[in-house]
Amino acid sequence: MFSGLIAHSAVVFDVVREGAGGIRLTVRAPEALAEGVEIKDSIAINGVCLTAVALGTDTVSFDVVPETLARTDFATLAPGDLLNLELSLRMGDRLGGHLVYGHVDANAAIVGKVTEGQGHRITIERSAGIAAMIVEKGYMAVDGVSLTVASVTETTFDIALIPETFRRTTLGPKATGARVNLEVDPVARYALGAAERYAPQR
16 A cells, blocks of 8 residues: 655666566665565555565566556666655555555556646546546546646546656656556545446446
8 A cells, every 4th residue: 555655766777578478677776775675565666566576786676467567658668767666655654645556547648748836737648447537636646646636628637746746756757748657546446336336227
C-alpha cells in the first residue's frame, strides 16, 4: 500500500528483455536504498507496485511480467529515464495523499501542458476503460503521484500541479505526447462496481 506522495526519484539503470516476454528492470536509487530496502520489499515505480528481487550497491532490480507491460508504459523504458519511487507505507505512517495500491489500470498520453499561476495544468487522455471512474475532484494516481482531478471532458481530464510536485516528479520533465501510468481512486472503483452489481436489471 502506498500514499502517492513521492519521496524519492530513481533512474533506469538497465532493462533486460526476457525470453518469455517480460523484462528485468534495474534502477539506481541510492537514497531509497539508504532507508533499508530488502529483497521481497514492495516498491512503487512510476505508480507500479513491484517486488525487489536483487540489490546492488546503489541499485534494485525487479521482474516485470507481460501483464504489467501491457497495462503500463514500462515497455518504452530505457537507461537514463527518470522514475518516481515510493517505498510502501508502514503502520502509523501519515497518509497525506490517498490509498494507492500500485495496480495500474491503464496508461495514457499527455495531450496538453500549460503554465497556470505558479504551477502547471496537465491534460491527459481519459482512457475508455476507466472513464466512468474519473470524476472532477476525485483522486487519481498519475505515475504514482496522488493528484486531484481538476476537470473532466468526454475525452480528457486535467490535473493541476503545484511547483513542488512539478519539480520533484516525472510530471515536470514529461512533455506532450509522453505516456503516464494511471490508477483510479479505489473508492471510485468499488463504488462503481457496487452500483453496477446492484443496479436493476433491464
